[in-house]
Amino acid sequence: MRRKILFVDDEPMVLQGLKRMLRGMQNEWDMVFAESGEEALAILGATPFEVMVTDMRMPGMHGAALLEKAQKRFPKLVRIVLSGHSDQGLILKSVRTAHQYLSKPCDADTLKDTVSRACALRELLKDDMLKQVVSNIGTLPSLPRLYQEIMKELQSEDASMRKVAEIVSRDVGMTAKVLQMVNSAFFALPRHIASIAQAVNLLGLETIKALVLSAQIFRRFEVQGIPMSFLEKLWNHCLGTATFAKAIAKEENLSREVIDDAFLGGMLHDLGKLILFMGFPEKYRAILKRSGENGISLGEVEQEVLGTTHGAVGAYLMGLWGFGDNVVEAIAFHHEPGICSAKTAGALACVHAANDLEHAFGPEGIRREWAHADLDFFNSVGCVEKLDRWVQVCESAIQ
Numbered sequence: 001m002r003r004k005i006l007f008v009d010d011e012p013m014v015l016q017g018l019k020r021m022l023r024g025m026q027n028e029w030d031m032v033f034a035e036s037g038e039e040a041l042a043i044l045g046a047t048p049f050e051v052m053v054t055d056m057r058m059p060g061m062h063g064a065a066l067l068e069k070a071q072k073r074f075p076k077l078v079r080i081v082l083s084g085h086s087d088q089g090l091i092l093k094s095v096r097t098a099h100q101y102l103s104k105p106c107d108a109d110t111l112k113d114t115v116s117r118a119c120a121l122r123e124l125l126k127d128d129m130l131k132q133v134v135s136n137i138g139t140l141p142s143l144p145r146l147y148q149e150i151m152k153e154l155q156s157e158d159a160s161m162r163k164v165a166e167i168v169s170r171d172v173g174m175t176a177k178v179l180q181m182v183n184s185a186f187f188a189l190p191r192h193i194a195s196i197a198q199a200v201n202l203l204g205l206e207t208i209k210a211l212v213l214s215a216q217i218f219r220r221f222e223v224q225g226i227p228m229s230f231l232e233k234l235w236n237h238c239l240g241t242a243t244f245a246k247a248i249a250k251e252e253n254l255s256r257e258v259i260d261d262a263f264l265g266g267m268l269h270d271l272g273k274l275i276l277f278m279g280f281p282e283k284y285r286a287i288l289k290r291s292g293e294n295g296i297s298l299g300e301v302e303q304e305v306l307g308t309t310h311g312a313v314g315a316y317l318m319g320l321w322g323f324g325d326n327v328v329e330a331i332a333f334h335h336e337p338g339i340c341s342a343k344t345a346g347a348l349a350c351v352h353a354a355n356d357l358e359h360a361f362g363p364e365g366i367r368r369e370w371a372h373a374d375l376d377f378f379n380s381v382g383c384v385e386k387l388d389r390w391v392q393v394c395e396s397a398i399q
């Protein structure tokens with residue numbers, strides 16, 4: 001299927017350069033080029049597009065205004081910024097409307113990969129309504145008490161980096177947003193960052209303040225009718241799964257990068273539940289109520305009612321936000337690792353095991369039942385004899 005991609009830039013030379021650079025993609029992409037925000041909106045209004053790649057500094061309607069209008073009128077559209085570093089002020093205005101950032105000059109491979117990945121991700125969610133709900137999410141809600149804590153810390157005169165990092169790393173929504181920002185081309189950091197402490201250090205307190213206090217990248221959870229106990233439980237489960245996944249990855253002597261991905265995958269693995277609750281509160285409450293009855297799993301009920309699972313929904317958003325394949329796969333397949341095409345004992349294996357162990361964790365420690373684990377998968381990646389040892393390392397990780 002040919003993809004429809006719209007490029008927007010006020011400089012004809014830049015558009016010419018893009019046309020030349022992407023000539024090889026003509027068989028796969030229908031590419032349309034617009035010289036202004038106004039022209040882009042007219043084109044988008046006439047025919048549906050999948051991805052828009054836009055400049056920020058443009059006369060008339062600037063990129064941030066275009067992104068905002070496009071988000072409202074064409075919510076399914078994947079919105080990517082391609083701009084120069086001098087446009088930071090404008091970019092700050094787009095932190096809730098752009099999915100990803102690329103910086104000029106951008107090489108052909110990076111541009112092709114970013115757009116192709118965004119297109120491929122769309123296959124994860126078939127339903128248009130769901131795509132619309134998820135693509136529209138610019139910030140994720142935070143647990144109210146953690147939101148209060150971070151605002152208080154950032155507004156105080158002696159705010160500390162260590163304290164800020166510590167609060168962010170306890171919140172699912174803040175973790176996702178900070179890592180999306182720190183890894184975007186906007187900050188032009190040389191390598192991939194998966195740890196919050198590192199992210200906060202690299203961004204610095206002033207940038208974090210600007211992002212949180214002016215650009216409002218965090219927000220308090222305010223969906224009516226969701227019991228606070230549900231949120232507290234979900235947050236504890238995510239943090240526990242992250243801690244276990246990291247302990248398992250360390251035990252396996254995996255690289256620093258995979259250990260960070262395992263932690264992050266654990267932290268974000270159930271993010272889809274939050275998204276579905278926000279998007280369809282009534283329906284999702286009924287889904288949660290029905291799951292567990294007559295031994296039906298949550299995934300089965302989600303699939304039946306929504307045609308997808310919380311794993312796919314969370315993975316879709318994190319993919320749109322530019323998270324790496326390892327983290328996206330760990331989220332997408334945390335209940336069914338066997339259907340992931342990559343068969344390795346990496347972040348996904350750690351998160352799959354950690355999720356099960358966290359559910360089996362009680363006052364007497366961890367019950368060794370592996371009730372929901374895919375033992376065939378662990379066998380296929382050579383980990384099945386290690387499972388007992390993993391229970392021990394997870395138990396030590398929380399003592």
Ligand SMILES: [Fe+2]
Nearest residue numbers: 269270334335
């Ligand atoms: Fe889950």
Ligand SMILES: [Fe+2]
Nearest residue numbers: 237269270355
């Ligand atoms: Fe879970």
